[in-house]
Structures are given as structure tokens and as C-alpha cells.
Amino acid sequence: MYFRHPSKTATTPISTSPSPPPKPTARAILIDTEPKVLNKCLLPHSPLNFKYDPGLSCKVGDGGGAGNNWARGNALWEREEVREQIMDTIRREIERNDRLSSFHIISSLAGGTGSGLGCAVTCGVKDFFSSSGLCMNTVVSPFSAGEVIVQDYNAALSMASLLKSSDGIVAMDNEVAIRKCRKGWRIERPLMSDVNRMMAEGIGGAIKESYGSREDEASGSRPRGVAELLAGCVPHQSYKIVNVTHAPTMPESSVEFTRDTWEGGIVGRLRQMNRTGCEVEQEIKWGAKEETQKTVASMLVLRGDGGLPPNLSRPPTLFEPRRSPHLPPPSPPSHKSPPLPPSNRTDDVWEVPLTPFHDSSYPPFISPPPFSCSRSYLNYVGDKHGCLCSNSNLPALRALSPIAGAMRKHSARAYLWQYEKHGVGEAEWEEVWNTGTEATGNYGRL
Numbered sequence: 001m002y003f004r005h006p007s008k009t010a011t012t013p014i015s016t017s018p019s020p021p022p023k024p025t026a027r028a029i030l031i032d033t034e035p036k037v038l039n040k041c042l043l044p045h046s047p048l049n050f051k052y053d054p055g056l057s058c059k060v061g062d063g064g065g066a067g068n069n070w071a072r073g074n075a076l077w078e079r080e081e082v083r084e085q086i087m088d089t090i091r092r093e094i095e096r097n098d099r100l101s102s103f104h105i106i107s108s109l110a111g112g113t114g115s116g117l118g119c120a121v122t123c124g125v126k127d128f129f130s131s132s133g134l135c136m137n138t139v140v141s142p143f144s145a146g147e148v149i150v151q152d153y154n155a156a157l158s159m160a161s162l163l164k165s166s167d168g169i170v171a172m173d174n175e176v177a178i179r180k181c182r183k184g185w186r187i188e189r190p191l192m193s194d195v196n197r198m199m200a201e202g203i204g205g206a207i208k209e210s211y212g213s214r215e216d217e218a219s220g221s222r223p224r225g226v227a228e229l230l231a232g233c234v235p236h237q238s239y240k241i242v243n244v245t246h247a248p249t250m251p252e253s254s255v256e257f258t259r260d261t262w263e264g265g266i267v268g269r270l271r272q273m274n275r276t277g278c279e280v281e282q283e284i285k286w287g288a289k290e291e292t293q294k295t296v297a298s299m300l301v302l303r304g305d306g307g308l309p310p311n312l313s314r315p316p317t318l319f320e321p322r323r324s325p326h327l328p329p330p331s332p333p334s335h336k337s338p339p340l341p342p343s344n345r346t347d348d349v350w351e352v353p354l355t356p357f358h359d360s361s362y363p364p365f366i367s368p369p370p371f372s373c374s375r376s377y378l379n380y381v382g383d384k385h386g387c388l389c390s391n392s393n394l395p396a397l398r399a400l401s402p403i404a405g406a407m408r409k410h411s412a413r414a415y416l417w418q419y420e421k422h423g424v425g426e427a428e429w430e431e432v433w434n435t436g437t438e439a440t441g442n443y444g445r446l
């Protein structure tokens with residue numbers, strides 16, 4: 001459950017004048033070493049349609065960032081006051097839950113705070129709260145050039161640490177997201193906010209919303225959010241890097257003119273993308289018959305309007321569908337509809353057997369390779385949206401590639417003193433190479 005909705009926490013005063021509905025509060029713990037970054041997130045008049053809880057923000061360190069140095073960010077965890085502040089905040093938030101199924105930690109790979117401290121927090125969560133739930137990390141890979149000179153070191157240290165501590169790593173890539181913004185949304189010069197929106201559309205589509213109430217469970221929807229994603233895509237601890245692709249990606253102005261089908265449209269495109277290792281919908285090579293990408297496990301989440309099953313009322317939506325104001329409002333849910341789809345629409349996926357996504361070869365110990373498909377009624381892109389989470393070799397190898405870059409830099413002894421100063425010496429680098437070589441070998445063998 002990612003948000004606390006106002007109805008649960010506050011009583012709304014009865015008023016005759018219409019006022020905007022109160023914003024839900026993200027159940028997110030913000031951690032940074034730069035107070036100005038946190039303050040920006042906490043601005044009372046932020047344009048976001050949700051707000052952050054100032055009580056859940058942790059300003060740690062001396063206020064100057066971690067200097068794009070993984071070791072410096074990671075070493076902050078050695079300081080008792082930093083550890084206690086972060087762990088206390090997490091503990092308080094856990095105690096406010098009825099129940100908890102998972103943790104989701106989001107950070108970049110290239111900087112110092114998100115990568116270094118983020119890895120330490122992941123280990124802390126696993127050490128202290130692993131009985132409370134699984135821990136998934138979403139990490140953002142840097143652009144291949146033009147950013148931080150030591151980005152390969154930081155990304156390599158992060159990946160090696162998370163491969164050991166995390167239950168699943170969703171690897172997002174800034175460069176891929178920029179291409180999606182350009183080709184899918186036709187934004188010539190995407191801003192970081194566009195990149196973030198694109199990534200959110202992917203990861204938001206992948207994680208089935210978990211409202212966490214007992215009624216949900218009683219209704220049979222059993223929403224499990226992150227835990228469901230991990231169960232579907234991480235069948236073995238040697239394969240914990242997950243890639244997320246989604247369709248459609250189209251400019252907002254095209255939404256009202258687009259009528260996609262499931263099997264022939266969205267699902268077909270995602271299948272071809274999965275077979276050929278294509279990450280941008282507009283770059284699909286339809287002529288390519290050969291599989292260029294091998295997948296260990298995959299999970300498809302389809303989102304679309306349809307008759308809601310009885311007892312499953314539409315939850316408050318944070319992501320309003322990108323629906324044109326000229327379209328008639330969506331019809332209210334029919335309580336006469338059967339408890340589960342199918343509907344009578346011929347393009348509905350429930351009427352068309354899904355051709356499995358696993359037509360590639362798999363390691364012998366995973367047979368048959370897991371493939372699951374589920375549906376959510378909460379949609380926020382047009383009337384149909386598909387999201388494929390897969391444990392495929394090409395994106396995983398790309399996420400691991402900074403380790404090779406770091407090895408090259410390391411052999412030239414470049415910048416190593418900056419890391420040594422904060423406790424990352426030869427033994428630690430050796431561990432990174434070993435972990436990286438093993439993971440690269442596992443994916444390379446597929």
C-alpha cells in the first residue's frame with residue numbers, strides 16, 4: 001500500500017462550499033544528505049497530486065551530499081545517529097500498518113547517497129525487518145557518458161551489494177527512458193521530470209496496487225503489490241534482475257484516437273519486444289523471427305476498464321486515466337457483472353488464450369519457466385495498458401556492465417584513493433569482481 005488516503009486518517013469537515021479533495025499522503029520515507037532536495041519534495045504547494053509526510057523524511061549527514069562517492073554514502077551507516085534516525089523512521093511506519101508485505105527502495109546507481117547509503121539501508125532492512133516482508137530495489141542506471149566520472153565504480157559497488165542483499169532488483173535506465181520519451185511521447189528534448197514520469201508509468205503499471213485492507217483480501221483480489229512482482233519474476237536468487245517494459249507509450253493528444261486490442265495489439269507488441277530484446281515500443285522489429293533475448297520468468301499485468309466484479313469497488317485513483325475531456329465519462333461499474341471477467345468484448349484478453357511468452361530456452365532447473373498474467377482495473381493510460389516484467393538476459397547484462405567498466409578503471413588505479421578513504425579497499429573490490437563475474441556468467445549462459 002503506497003498511500004494513506006485522507007478518509008482513513010482525517011475527518012473531513014462538513015462544508016457547503018466545494019473545496020479540492022485533500023491529497024493522499026505517500027507512505028514513502030525520504031532519505032537524503034542534502035536538505036534542499038528534501039525540502040523541495042515537502043513543499044506544501046507542490047504540483048504533485050499527493051504529498052509526502054514531513055515526519056517520514058530523514059535528513060542525514062552534514063548537509064553536503066556524498067560527493068558522488070558510493071563509499072562515502074555507505075560509510076554514513078557507520079554513524080549511530082544516522083542508523084538510528086533511519087531505522088526508527090522505518091520502524092514507526094511499519095508499526096502504523098495493519099500488515100506489511102514488502103519494502104520498495106528506490107535510488108540511483110551513479111551518485112553517492114542513493115547508491116551507497118541506499119545499499120546500507122537495504123542491508124539494514126533485510127537484517128532487522130526481513131520477517132516483515134520482501135525487499136525490492138528499483139535502481140536507475142546513469143547515461144552511458146557525460147555524467148559522473150566515477151559512475152561505473154558507484155554502479156558496480158551498488159549492483160554487487162544489491163545482488164547479495166536484495167530480493168529483486170528492477171533495473172531502470174535513463175537512456176532507455178529518454179528514447180521512450182522521444183519516440184513514444186514525441187517530446188523532442190525530454191526533461192528529467194518526463195523521464196521520471198515514463199519510469200513511473202512502467203513501474204506503476206508493474207506493481208499491482210495493494211490497498212492492504214482485509215476487505216480486499218475477502219473479496220478475493222488478494223493484492224500483494226511488490227511481493228507479487230517478485231514471486232512472478234524472481235524464480236531463483238541467481239536471477240534477481242527484473243526489467244519492465246510497457247505499452248502503449250503515446251503522446252497524450254493521441255490517447256483519445258487510439259483503440260488498441262489486447263492480443264493483437266498491446267500483448268503482441270510486448271511479446272515481440274520480449275523476444276527481440278527491444279525496450280522501446282516504436283523500435284520493434286516485426287521482421288525479426290529469431291529470439292535474441294532469453295527470459296527466465298515473466299509476468300504480465302494488464303490494466304483496463306471493464307465491469308468490476310461485485311464487492312470490488314474502484315479504489316480512489318491517484319493516477320487519473322489520461323482521458324480526453326471530450327470523451328464521455330466512463331460508465332459506472334456494473335454490480336451485475338460476474339465475479340471475474342470474461343466480458344463479451346471480442347478483443348478482451350480473457351477470451352483469447354495468451355500465447356505463452358516463454359518461447360525461448362531456459363535453464364534446465366526452471367521448467368516450465370514461470371509466466372503469469374493478471375489484470376487490474378485501475379488504469380491510467382488510455383483504456384488499455386500492458387506491462388511486462390521479465391527476468392531477461394540482455395537488460396540484466398546491461399545493468400551489470402558497469403562492473404566491467406569499473407574493472408578497467410581499477411586496473412589503471414584511477415580515483416581509488418577516494419574510495420579507500422571511506423573503507424573500500426582491495427578486498428571489497430575483489431568481492432565486487434567475484435559477485436559481478438558470477439552474475440554475468442549466469443545471465444550469459446542463458
Ligand SMILES: Nc1nc2c(ncn2[C@@H]2O[C@H](COP(=O)(O)OP(=O)(O)OP(=O)(O)O)[C@@H](O)[C@H]2O)c(=O)[nH]1
Nearest residue numbers: 065066067068069108110111112113114115142192
Ligand atoms: N531518472 C532520474 N535520474 C536521476 C534523477 N536525479 C538524478 N538522477 C540520476 O542519478 C545519478 C546521480 O545520482 P543522484 O541521485 O543525483 O545522487 P545522490 O544519490 O543524491 O548522491 P550525492 O549527490 O553524491 O549525494 C545520475 O545518473 C543522474 O542521471 C531523477 O530525478 N530521475
